[in-house]
Amino acid sequence: MPSSQDQTPGPVDPSRRRRPTLTDVAAMAGVSVSTVSRALDGNPRIPGETRQKVVEAATALGFRRNISARSLRTQSSMLVGVVVPDIAIAFYATVLKAAQNVLEAAGYQVVVMNTERDAQHETVALRTLQDRQVDGLLVATSGGYVPDRGPVVFFDHVIPDTGLGYVSPDNAGGMTTLVEHLAVVHGHTRIAFLGVPPGPTDRTQRMENAPATERLEAFRNVMGARRLPVPPEYLAYGDHEWTEASAQQAIAELMRVAEPPTAVIAAGDTLALGALRQLRADQYKVGTDIALVSFDDPVSSDLLDPPMTALRRHDRELGEISARMLLDALEGRKSGVAPKTEHPTETRVPLDLIVRRSCGCAPETPESEPPP
Amino acid sequence: MPSSQDQTPGPVDPSRRRRPTLTDVAAMAGVSVSTVSRALDGNPRIPGETRQKVVEAATALGFRRNISARSLRTQSSMLVGVVVPDIAIAFYATVLKAAQNVLEAAGYQVVVMNTERDAQHETVALRTLQDRQVDGLLVATSGGYVPDRGPVVFFDHVIPDTGLGYVSPDNAGGMTTLVEHLAVVHGHTRIAFLGVPPGPTDRTQRMENAPATERLEAFRNVMGARRLPVPPEYLAYGDHEWTEASAQQAIAELMRVAEPPTAVIAAGDTLALGALRQLRADQYKVGTDIALVSFDDPVSSDLLDPPMTALRRHDRELGEISARMLLDALEGRKSGVAPKTEHPTETRVPLDLIVRRSCGCAPETPESEPPP
DNA sequence: CTGAAAGCGCTTACAG
DNA sequence: CTGAAAGCGCTTACAG
Structure with a gap:
């Protein structure tokens, strides 16, 4: 069992010091790791007093849970992969950002991959994401999509009969x-x-x-x-x-x-x-x-x-809808709802015509349009 | 030891089947997990014949290593966190993409966080990234940066005396x-x-x-x-x-x-x-x-x-330089090079003046500029 | 209410 | 050349 004895004595570069673990917190609080884990979870079985002790120790040590370890154990990475042809394109960036907002609010983090509009790139990216055990996928495909486990929703591109569904512009x-x-x-x-x-x-x-x-x-x-x-x-x-x-x-x-x-x-x-x-x-x-x-x-x-x-286009809306669709599946799965085998959901986001001049029209209030 | 007995018999939804693990491959190839791990690493101690067997089994099973498990063990996540004020802004998107290119070429994946230009958001994002055990950080700060372990390079914003350095426009x-x-x-x-x-x-x-x-x-x-x-x-x-x-x-x-x-x-x-x-x-x-x-x-x-x-601005260049700076530190650390305590590196990326009309100039070749 | 123990899927000294 | 074993940092039935 590693203790402070392993540590080289004397002043240590703080940036190189080992991150404290559950074990460290348990030792400091004088309880078991199980109790620490539960207390930090807010498990109601742990009385306030114990929780108090644990939280104090954790704070004192600057403890933060190791997410990799947790996800290895829980088989849930809380990671969502997003694959887009080119993140530098406004549409994809906006969708990503919107999706990210809803996903992060639910505790997920997002890892993005660019495919450069190349199908093979995309296949590799997808594989990498699977290797990271992403819980779900949001993809704007460039043709390299290969089905694998885990829920996926498509946006932009329509892939019929695959995944949870897609949401695309109308x-x-x-x-x-x-x-x-x-x-x-x-x-x-x-x-x-x-x-x-x-x-x-x-x-x-x-x-x-x-x-x-x-x-x-x-x-x-x-x-x-x-x-x-x-x-x-x-x-x-x-x-x-x-x-x-x-x-x-x-x-x-x-x-x-x-x-x-x-x-x-x-x-x-x-x-x-x-x-x-x-x-x-x-x-x-x-x-x-x-x-x-x-x-x-x-x-x-x-x-x-x-x-x-x-x-x-209502890019933000499109991103939010896609993310929510994915989230529903993720939460459903978590709470043991049977994986839906029904047809994929199809959502079309409408587009608004903005009349300006290039069509030959002369807008009513020239030059004074508010910013986007 | 889990075996196929755990599996519900009968037809199983392939998307719900457990991913094969090292143990599965080992069983199929008739060797130990150590050997599988080494063979897949291309370890020279493993003779071609054995490697062959292993690779075949792995391929047959569609085996892919679980990166969370590996990083838990190796204490290296191969993840780089990128934090930006707003990914929907062209500058940040381009920098991200460029950085991602060089990072992925070196085997790292990128997880992005938006801060919405809010310092507190940023602090939380940074913490989340640390919880994910990112190996390094690329940050365009909005003022919420708090030092933690691990190499960090700043771009856009200058933070003196912190991290590996920064790269900003001149x-x-x-x-x-x-x-x-x-x-x-x-x-x-x-x-x-x-x-x-x-x-x-x-x-x-x-x-x-x-x-x-x-x-x-x-x-x-x-x-x-x-x-x-x-x-x-x-x-x-x-x-x-x-x-x-x-x-x-x-x-x-x-x-x-x-x-x-x-x-x-x-x-x-x-x-x-x-x-x-x-x-x-x-x-x-x-x-x-x-x-x-x-x-x-x-x-x-x-x-x-x-x-x-x-x-x-030379956004792409800026992204590449930043990523490379980080990579150098990451690789150095890996090969046991002492963490540099020298001064952070400062890099300024020059800007080119593009003369068009709004300044009062009349460009020589009107209207025929090539696309960006 | 609390703890000991198993185990998630890997890697890697250590021993043979 | 190969394997058994320990251990990375967690979570969670199971037992008390």
Whole structure:
């Protein structure tokens, strides 16, 4: 049994001193480790007096429980893994933060992994998280998801029939809003779509239900329903990483077709930003010569030239919903509720159209929009 | 000894099956757990044949080591804690991502905590991280840092004489660049500073070396050195959270003073964005009526109206440097190198001036800037 | 109300 | 080259 005898005598660098353990506290309080553990738990079987002694000793020693040890014993790590394509993207960062808030309030900590939009990266990240014994997973997949034990909820990307469910933006509804604004309010008929290549890459599989694909499908459906043609040359694609640069190139080509569109819908904010940059470089007056709207709301979009009409996602809400869905399963499991074998829950978060100028509208109260 | 007898017979939900352990692999391979552990480590004492058997068994069972158990035993969690004020802010997200890249390459995982810019939150977060036995810490403090065991490096905020060191943007150099551009290139003499209140809040202590304070000091110094006056009314402050809204209010007031400035330096990107919004709302032509420059480069700043002249931080580099500094200590410690008691290392990352239009310049190649 | 003991899944001297 | 055993720091039935 290690005691202070092991300790080199004399002044010790405090930062290197061994952390006190339950055993240390027990010794100091003159009780057993079981009692310390229970007292610290607030177990009602321990009378106030004993608890008092224990708490004093613990405080005096600066004792803090070792969570690894506890989780080894309890088989619960109180860790939730979050995997995202790229934490530096505002959407993922916001979702993470929101999810983290609700998870931490319930006593869980979060470990994040970036996949860099690479399926293999993602598979490795998932494995690492499992090795850490995470209790649950929140994932925005890049196609590398492999099922394992433990509850998982997807956000952003839809994976049918897997995990507890998913919560995603209402891609279809959003696209409808966008097309209708362009077609009904502004009377456009030549509307192009700027997206990301559908179908898998070598690095990415199973993207059938990716946001990009859903948005493209929705675009086709709404256009069809409105009896508006979708010529193939009106389908422009950036790259799989949604880079601004790829959007610039795609839209430059798009505008060179025989009969160029009068309006374009960008399937994401980075795409919209790239399009805007290129259009401006090519001397188009966006909002006048050509309408441009964005599926996601870029940061500071009211300060852009021109201010961008866009769909605002409720990122925070999406994060909270996802986390809560996971939490429910976690708590349910803890209290012995049978693991649900019902269908995964599907939640769609609606999007709001923010009308600014790039669509051709002139907002009522120009320039005075409050900050996001 | 637990065996398959414990298992309820019949079909078992695979997601609920117990993860295989070393003992399982040992049983299957017909060797001891010690041998399995060593074989999996690639220990040279284990001959290829034995290793082969072990690896096969492990693969067949889908065995993965339990990291909690290992870290309990080895007293090393291979976990690095990162604490930031707000992960949804681009700077912190980018730094995190960069740091994570180098840390993961070395086998560490990262657990992030948001402090919401609250000192108490931060103290709790730090404690939680210690409870998780993190091997090291990367922190952008909000004033709630309390020293504990384990190596720590600060980024963003400077904390002298603590931890391994810090890596921060070159606030003084950056401010010099900004003032000189305004004063020398454009001949401004009435230059105002839009920052964040210096000194502590109730929720925040020890902010003497906060970025905001360093930038203000630098501003005063450079102005003084150039014999330019700094009247008190030219010092405008948003709030401690650097919100755009607070900047809007502050600059509105600033422009109402008897002799308003002809140029303003915003100490951060959100502040600059708020200022731009307000200035535009008040019908100023930014870049013509008044010059506005930003200490940090806002996202899409080339697409703003007008494009914003700003200092570009090398966020990724900053993250990598910080992580590497921590890693060096971690590796050193592991190989038994004495904990360094020398002075903390100070690293300053330089900033580049990106000249756009808001300062009054007309860039040579208008509108064709490549994406960030 | 309290304690002794087992055990979570590993690693690693120590002995053979 | 291999194994038995101790032990990392906890929690929790079990017994008193």
